[in-house]
Amino acid sequence: MADLWQSAMDHAVAIARKAGETIREALLNDRKVTTKSSSVDLVTQTDQKVEKMIIQSVKERFPAHRFIGEESVAAGEASNLTTAPTWIIDPIDGTTNFVHAFPFVAVSIGFAVNSQVEFGVVYSCLEDKMYTARRGKGAFCNGEPLQVSDQTDVKQSIIATEFGSSRDPEVVENIFSSLRKILCIPVHGVRGAGTAAVNMCLVASGSVEAYYEIGIHVWDVAAGSLIVTEAGGVLMDVEGGEFDLMSRRVVAANNKTIAERIVKEIAAFQPERDDHSPQ
Numbered sequence: 001m002a003d004l005w006q007s008a009m010d011h012a013v014a015i016a017r018k019a020g021e022t023i024r025e026a027l028l029n030d031r032k033v034t035t036k037s038s039s040v041d042l043v044t045q046t047d048q049k050v051e052k053m054i055i056q057s058v059k060e061r062f063p064a065h066r067f068i069g070e071e072s073v074a075a076g077e078a079s080n081l082t083t084a085p086t087w088i089i090d091p092i093d094g095t096t097n098f099v100h101a102f103p104f105v106a107v108s109i110g111f112a113v114n115s116q117v118e119f120g121v122v123y124s125c126l127e128d129k130m131y132t133a134r135r136g137k138g139a140f141c142n143g144e145p146l147q148v149s150d151q152t153d154v155k156q157s158i159i160a161t162e163f164g165s166s167r168d169p170e171v172v173e174n175i176f177s178s179l180r181k182i183l184c185i186p187v188h189g190v191r192g193a194g195t196a197a198v199n200m201c202l203v204a205s206g207s208v209e210a211y212y213e214i215g216i217h218v219w220d221v222a223a224g225s226l227i228v229t230e231a232g233g234v235l236m237d238v239e240g241g242e243f244d245l246m247s248r249r250v251v252a253a254n255n256k257t258i259a260e261r262i263v264k265e266i267a268a269f270q271p272e273r274d275d276h277s278p279q
């Protein structure tokens with residue numbers, strides 16, 4: 001049976017690669033920074049320019065499709081995931097890294113139908129690594145198959161997480177409480193690439209056993225969520241229930257054993273959901 005979404009996925013790969021070229025050029029000469037939800041939640045003209053380019057290119061080919069884009073939402077658009085074919089776009093995942101020329105900067109494009117991700121594309125453009133996954137057809141990096149780690153002992157694991165963009169003392173306390181408890185299991189190490197999408201691709205690649213974070217958005221994790229599961233990994237909510245794309249909470253792991261062990265140590269809290277209805 002012809003794959004209904006293959007042409008859309010091919011377009012996503014092509015436009016992610018083009019976006020990566022734009023980002024690499026901008027890295028050399030245009031990193032003007034402004035801020036969003038806090039003084040450390042950064043955005044640049046390149047984030048906005050890349051998102052507009054991706055959305056415009058999709059609209060020309062798939063005019064009926066819908067969008068959830070990080071910078072469109074920041075400009076006031078709703079972020080409701082419906083049953084319609086929806087492109088979930090983070091034009092630059094790792095904007096802080098981009099501003100500092102720290103070498104992990106990704107373009108993340110997820111595609112959902114009936115609120116289920118059908119393909120995911122994450123282009124780590126400074127590494128030139130194109131991560132892709134199509135539901136039921138595996139996950140790849142530059143065309144090579146991906147497989148999660150087979151480690152089941154958390155004490156032999158590396159765990160990835162991020163400090164996020166909130167500096168609210170209560171949120172920071174939660175983050176450090178979880179970090180301290182996980183580090184002292186003990187695990188071999190804790191790492192963070194500075195981008196949720198790349199962290200999830202590191203889980204899919206078997207380089208880290210798990211990644212967790214509270215405070216991310218649907219555009220950070222939509223593409224990576226399918227790349228992880230198509231590489232044999234699992235997704236979970238930080239309190240052990242089912243992963244929810246719009247909840248702003250994620251545990252992505254190589255297997256259920258590691259995921260459940262990490263969940264035990266996380267000081268969970270519930271940020272405002274991505275699909276919250278504004279008052």
Ligand SMILES: O=P(O)(O)O[C@H]1[C@H](O)[C@@H](O)[C@H](O)[C@@H](O)[C@@H]1O
Nearest residue numbers: 092093094095162164165195196
């Ligand atoms: O770089 P962006 O797209 O803003 O996404 C990152 C977010 O800003 C950080 O707060 C998170 O900790 C990262 O995981 C996101 O990748």
Ligand SMILES: [Mg+2]
Nearest residue numbers: 090093094220
């Ligand atoms: Mg992001």
Ligand SMILES: [Mg+2]
Nearest residue numbers: 070090092093
């Ligand atoms: Mg971003």
